[in-house]
Amino acid sequence: MVGSRIGPEDREPELLTHDHHGAGQEDPGYGPDDGWPDDRWPDDDEQQLHEGGLDDEGEPRGKNGKPPLTPRQRKKRRWRRIRRTLYALFGVFVVLPALAFTVTYFLVDVPTPEEVAADQNKVVTYLFSDGSEMGKDVPPGGNRVLLKYSEIPDVTRKAVYATEDATFETNSGFDVTGIMRAVYNQVTGGVGGGSTISQQYIKVATQNDDYSYTRKFLELVKSFKMNQQQEKSEIITAYLNTIYFGRGAYGLQTAAQAYYGKDAKDLNVSESALLAGLIQQPGRSENREVATERWNVALDRMVENRWLDKAERDSQEFPEMIPMEESRPNTMNQGPAAFVKHRVQAELEAKGYPEEKLQAGGYRIHTTIEPEAQKLAEQAVDKVMKGQPENLRKALVAVNPRTGGVMAYYGGPNEPGVDQVDWANTQRNPGSSYKPFDLVALLLRGKGLGETYDGRSGRTFEGREQVVNNAGPNSSCSAKCTVAEGMKRSANTVFYEMVMKDTGVQAVVDAAVAAGIPKDHGPESPTMQNADGNIAIGGGTTNVTPEDMASAYATFAAEGIHRESHFVAKLEKSDGTLVFEVDKKGEPAFDQDDSKHNAQIAGNVTRSLEPVLPFSDLDCAGNRDCAGKTGTHEAAEDGDENAQAWMVGYTPSISTATWVGTGTGDPIRDKRGRKVYGSGLPGEVWKEFMDSYLKGKPKEKFQKVDLIGKQVRDYTPETRSRRSTTERRSETTEPETTGPTQTSSPSISITIPTPPTNSKPGNSTGPGPPDEEDNGIGILPGRGERGDE
Numbered sequence: 178m179v180g181s182r183i184g185p186e187d188r189e190p191e192l193l194t195h196d197h198h199g200a201g202q203e204d205p206g207y208g209p210d211d212g213w214p215d216d217r218w219p220d221d222d223e224q225q226l227h228e229g230g231l232d233d234e235g236e237p238r239g240k241n242g243k244p245p246l247t248p249r250q251r252k253k254r255r256w257r258r259i260r261r262t263l264y265a266l267f268g269v270f271v272v273l274p275a276l277a278f279t280v281t282y283f284l285v286d287v288p289t290p291e292e293v294a295a296d297q298n299k300v301v302t303y304l305f306s307d308g309s310e311m312g313k314d315v316p317p318g319g320n321r322v323l324l325k326y327s328e329i330p331d332v333t334r335k336a337v338y339a340t341e342d343a344t345f346e347t348n349s350g351f352d353v354t355g356i357m358r359a360v361y362n363q364v365t366g367g368v369g370g371g372s373t374i375s376q377q378y379i380k381v382a383t384q385n386d387d388y389s390y391t392r393k394f395l396e397l398v399k400s401f402k403m404n405q406q407q408e409k410s411e412i413i414t415a416y417l418n419t420i421y422f423g424r425g426a427y428g429l430q431t432a433a434q435a436y437y438g439k440d441a442k443d444l445n446v447s448e449s450a451l452l453a454g455l456i457q458q459p460g461r462s463e464n465r466e467v468a469t470e471r472w473n474v475a476l477d478r479m480v481e482n483r484w485l486d487k488a489e490r491d492s493q494e495f496p497e498m499i500p501m502e503e504s505r506p507n508t509m510n511q512g513p514a515a516f517v518k519h520r521v522q523a524e525l526e527a528k529g530y531p532e533e534k535l536q537a538g539g540y541r542i543h544t545t546i547e548p549e550a551q552k553l554a555e556q557a558v559d560k561v562m563k564g565q566p567e568n569l570r571k572a573l574v575a576v577n578p579r580t581g582g583v584m585a586y587y588g589g590p591n592e593p594g595v596d597q598v599d600w601a602n603t604q605r606n607p608g609s610s611y612k613p614f615d616l617v618a619l620l621l622r623g624k625g626l627g628e629t630y631d632g633r634s635g636r637t638f639e640g641r642e643q644v645v646n647n648a649g650p651n652s653s654c655s656a657k658c659t660v661a662e663g664m665k666r667s668a669n670t671v672f673y674e675m676v677m678k679d680t681g682v683q684a685v686v687d688a689a690v691a692a693g694i695p696k697d698h699g700p701e702s703p704t705m706q707n708a709d710g711n712i713a714i715g716g717g718t719t720n721v722t723p724e725d726m727a728s729a730y731a732t733f734a735a736e737g738i739h740r741e742s743h744f745v746a747k748l749e750k751s752d753g754t755l756v757f758e759v760d761k762k763g764e765p766a767f768d769q770d771d772s773k774h775n776a777q778i779a780g781n782v783t784r785s786l787e788p789v790l791p792f793s794d795l796d797c798a799g800n801r802d803c804a805g806k807t808g809t810h811e812a813a814e815d816g817d818e819n820a821q822a823w824m825v826g827y828t829p830s831i832s833t834a835t836w837v838g839t840g841t842g843d844p845i846r847d848k849r850g851r852k853v854y855g856s857g858l859p860g861e862v863w864k865e866f867m868d869s870y871l872k873g874k875p876k877e878k879f880q881k882v883d884l885i886g887k888q889v890r891d892y893t894p895e896t897r898s899r900r901s902t903t904e905r906r907s908e909t910t911e912p913e914t915t916g917p918t919q920t921s922s923p924s925i926s927i928t929i930p931t932p933p934t935n936s937k938p939g940n941s942t943g944p945g946p947p948d949e950e951d952n953g954i955g956i957l958p959g960r961g962e963r964g965d966e
Contacts, residue, residue, distance in 0.1 A: 422452055445496075461523075516601065557865040557869065606717075609715060611712070612714065615675055617778060620778045645670050689705065691766045803827065807859070819845055
């Protein structure tokens with residue numbers, strides 16, 4: 178009937194592909210409410226396209242003005258779309274991964290402990306900068322023993338579970354909670370992974386620790402397969418027979434021998450906790466602070482998991498380890514070379530190549546150490562320090578300004594039972610050797626060597642209770658002392674006023690960091706934490722290593738271009754394939770926008786330091802261009818004694834820092850009972866090394882630059898005044914006694930204690946006696962040779 182609504186029962190049969198609005202037919206008006214299935218009713222987009230679009234209020238309307246879809250109809254369409262999306266997501270993220278997991282499961286194999294062990298005992302070769310062999314690191318493969326489950330103490334297994342995988346005995350090879358935690362840490366920048374013991378075994382077995390989703394997926398599949406095919410007892414045994422514990426020890430039995438000289442079956446609670454804790458940081462096994470922290474973590478987690486009583490935990494003492502050289506005797510594990518090896522390993526670990534990976538791959542490490550420089554460094558220290566008091570410690574580091582590579586490194590004799598501390602990597606107060614960074618901060622403000630400050634001793638400063646003194650009558654100058662003269666005399670008051678009045682403390686911090694002093698040596702080893710005015714004279718919380726100072730002074734030698742100090746030039750696989758090579762380009766340190774100004778700043782610092790050395794009889798042989806600065810720091814218990822003594826100097830091709838002190842911060846005196854200053858033993862070691870190294874090499878010149886700011890009268894780069902022998906004797910000869918002397922007045926007092934660095938907090942003495950710090954820079958006309966107090 179024309180014009181009336183037609184129900185479904187009255188409609189003519191149609192093909193499925195036929196439009197329900199026949200061509201030329203009147204709209205029948207069918208809809209969901211008239212009995213048609215929902216999936217035959219057009220969705221919103223179709224309705225707007227084929228019917229009437231949107232009404233004035235933006236609502237869809239039917240053709241010929243018919244009513245739009247009802248809320249109920251639109252809701253059904255919306256949920257249908259959601260369901261389809263969920264089905265698609267389920268297929269992509271569940272069905273496909275499950276299918277891939279299943280296929281991969283049948284394709285992969287899990288390596289056996291015997292197969293893994295065969296790949297782990299490879300030699301790592303260390304090479305000098307010229308390609309000659311420095312030494313080899315040979316894993317103790319002959320001692321490798323694959324233990325049985327019954328030979329592993331239960332307490333050792335529990336210690337490993339506690340630190341590595343507390344759910345090991347119940348998980349299926351992977352821990353979903355751990356994986357989610359690892360993902361969260363990855364996104365938020367946190368630390369910590371989600372690998373189970375099974376996954377760690379697979380990583381070791383496959384020697385693949387690349388940060389990729391493919392590697393992680395294969396690791397999960399293999400770990401799951403391992404747990405399906407093997408008992409938990411077999412898995413933990415395989416793990417403990419292959420994991421790396423440090424000291425070149427793979428497997429529990431080898432580790433027990435390397436650390437304690439005993440069999441694994443005899444390990445006690447404390448020994449087990451240390452080995453378990455070191456699994457995460459095996460390369461730092463000889464760092465007592467790190468080892469103790471990991472030992473405590475293992476014990477505490479054993480208590481948390483109820484594998485150890487709290488009372489028994491509290492009764493534990495840190496286990497006694499046998500000397501490292503007894504565990505693995507080889508050429509790279511004893512003496513000064515061992516310290517070089519440790520620094521190389523730390524650098525490579527930071528780049529993603531820990532010791533276990535190096536040994537598993539049998540890598541070849543090309544170091545920056547020059548064989549001749551290393552030999553001469555050790556000879557210089559031995560020659561000068563022979564017969565000196567046994568409590569004196571020493572260090573020498575030489576850096577190539579053109580590459581940043583460490584050319585020579587002497588951290589100590591590394592003698593068993595006597596001195597096994599790497600003093601070249603131990604932080605100490607630098608004293609007056611830090612003053613060049615004050616000057617950099619001043620130069621960046623457009624002021625320079627011609628600026629004047631009150632260089633008289635015994636001055637007071639606003640906000641400071643202690644009086645600032647200069648160290649000795651000849652280290653002071655007039656009330657209008659130029660920075661040039663202040664650097665010559667190392668007048669503490671000049672530099673303290675300079676920092677507090679003109680540059681500010683933060684500017685000195687920034688200048689030091691720009692030159693190459695690291696912001697910190699780790700969270701527990703800040704270099705300039707909470708710095709105050711004492712930074713002007715290298716005191717207070719200012720702490721650096723000899724390597725830091727050699728690297729920072731190398732920036733001055735390189736005309737303001739800083740290159741990070743490093744020990745590894747390049748790394749190769751066993752077949753010679755290059756893994757990486759260090760970039761030697763460097764960056765402008767002080768002014769990245771103006772290379773000429775950057776070089777001028779460095780050149781001004783060099784010009785201020787050139788006259789320092791000949792006045793102290795520390796100039797380089799053969800009238801070579803060289804510059805440098807000495808420094809001392811007071812002993813904590815006696816302000817009239819020194820605890821640290823430094824000499825840092827350079828030519829265009831080498832920057833060397835030397836240090837002499839004690840491990841306790843006690844006073845330092847030489848074999849004749851005289852106080853040790855920078856120009857003394859450290860200066861003698863520095864000169865002996867530099868002269869022997871530079872002998873026969875071309876004479877290089879520093880680049881000449883214009884002075885920044887006010888000019889200094891009668892000052893030229895060639896101005897070099899040398900004190901007379903009589904003058905030096907009158908200032909430096911002291912009675913042969915170990916008691917205090919009256920040759921210098923007390924220096925300033927430091928109120929802020931230094932961070933733990935095996936040194937007691939003390940006061941920066943700055944220059945010490947005249948033979949160290951009173952180093953001639955063109956004296957202004959009308960002023961006495963020694964200046965005025």
